[in-house]
Amino acid sequence: MVELETPQMDAVFHALGDATRRHMLRDLAGGERTVSQLAEPFAMSLAAASKHIKTLENAGLIRREVRGRTHMCRLEPGPLA
Known part of the structure; x- marks a missing residue:
């Protein structure tokens, strides 16, 4: 299990507290996506x-x-492990 410091843990819970961001994470679980996607x-x-x-x-x-001009995003599951 990954040990998180309190400020990082707070940031993780803050990020997960929004339905839009949770949906984005679910999309990224399927692979890389652009910001537009x-x-x-x-x-x-x-x-x-x-x-x-x-x-x-x-x-x-x-x-x-x-x-180039495209921003690609990918999931980093470490903080959730």
């Missing part, structure tokens, strides 16, 4: 999706990689 089911702007993604990144739940 993650935003699409919610009809939200890319800026709004990026805020949710940043929260997930800060919690260590996802990793974002820039490939």
Whole structure:
């Protein structure tokens, strides 16, 4: 089991406390997605999706990689293990 420090644990619970972010994590469980693909089911702007993604990144739940102009996101399940 991964031992989390209290601030990181707080960040994980904060990130999981939002239904939109939980849905994004479920999508990422199926493989990499672009920010646009993650935003699409919610009809939200890319800026709004990026805020949710940043929260997930800060919690260590996802990793974002820039490939040209495309931002790819993938699940990092470590904090949930």
